[in-house]
Amino acid sequence: MPHRYAFWVVGVAFLVLMASASAPSPLYPVYQQAWGFSALTLTVIFAVYAVALLSTLLTVGSLSDHIGRKPILIASLILLAVSLMLFIVADSVPVLLAARVVQGIAAGAATGALSAAVIDLQPDASTGPLLNSVAPSLGLASGALGAGLLVQLAPAPDILVFALLIGAALILAVALLFVPETSALRGFDSRRHLASTLLPRMSIPTSVRAPFLLIAPALFATWSLGGFHLSLGPSIIGTVFDVDNHIVGGLEIFAMFASGAVAAAMVRNGFPRTVMMIGATVLAAGVALSLVSVQIESIVLYFVGAVIAGSGWGATFLGSMRT
Structure with a gap:
């Protein structure tokens, strides 16, 4: 696939990933009313996503520099589809928490690779940073509004919202097979090298x-x-x-x-x-x-x-x- 098309495929994947993060928001009051949990529980359901995302970002966030962007992105989209399937079958708070954790892991694994791939494939020096800045907010906005419309107007919204996102994630996973690999594929020198890469590290120059x-x-x-x-x-x-x-x-x-x-x-x-x-x-x-x-x-x-x-x-x- 030419870089100019690959850039937009990766950009759409970024939007879908972020849309899936906000899509459950209009459904939370529905779950809360059906299962009778508190506002504190609701915020915990949201917060575990962020904790899982951050933990994953700090551990596997740099893997795409070693094994390539495509394997990480494709695996993340498949894992995202699994998390959305958990939303469909959820009948209690623990299952909802599990869905959010898996969703956070998928987002954490994909975020670094997506941002890097956008820069790798950008048609000019300003388009990549702009997309990386706009995609999160635009994805969150469209996911919430789309889900709100479906919850209010469509039948079985607790299934339809996530089924549509599953379809989008799997289509994009297939499309990414044809996107050119932009990482140098450095690999790992040893198991110790792999372990050190997965060890969470934070530093400020x-x-x-x-x-x-x-x-x-x-x-x-x-x-x-x-x-x-x-x-x-x-x-x-x-x-x-x-x-x-x-x-x-x-x-x-x-x-x-x-x-x-x-x-x-x-x-x-x-x-x-x-x-x-x-x-x-x-x-x-x-x-x-x-x-x-x-x-x-x-x-x-x-x-x-x-x-x-x-x-x-x-x-x-x-x-x-x-x-």
Whole structure:
């Protein structure tokens, strides 16, 4: 497959991976009502995904540098399909937790290889970083909105949502067979070399330590806010604003992350640190509006706050990564 087509195949795989992460969000209130678990349990169901993703990223995240991008990406998409199948058969909280853990492992294994493959295949120096910045927010936005529409309008949404994503993941796994391999395929010198590669390591080069420590709070703020909306957003729509419509729940997540994607695209050529500082200020203003909207129970203001916070989210993330 020519590189220009392979680039977009990998980009779509990135979108599907992120869409699958947010697709369960509009269904959480459905599961919560059916099985009677608490809001704390709901946030744990969301959080185990992030823990599994981070643990996998720190261990197998660099494997694609040694054995190739394609094997990691294809295996990750197949594992993603397995996790989505667990969602379909889930009849209790433990099975739901297992589905999220497997989903997190698939995402953690794929994230590093996807980001690297996007850069390897990019048609020019600016397209790759832009896709890597926009794909997470755009994928999360489309997954939540699509799932919200299906939950509200389609039959058996707890099956259909995941069946469609399984189909997309498997089609992309086949398509990736025809994508050119871009890694040097260094392999491993020994079992000890393999073991050392899988050993979690984190370090910050001295030359970037100061800006990294300054930027870290901004990154924590953006993804903490994203996690809050993905786990509790639809429940807040139902419990605080008394809106029993799953489309609105999905639309709330879409409003935040879609505005983040648009903002990142609009400010991509700005000075990175300026973009980050303005983005963080806008994000804070959006969160403040959200707090006010909950106090006065105004869903319109809540959506305005989500859009503003989302715009700040996208700009802050892009500015932080570029810095």
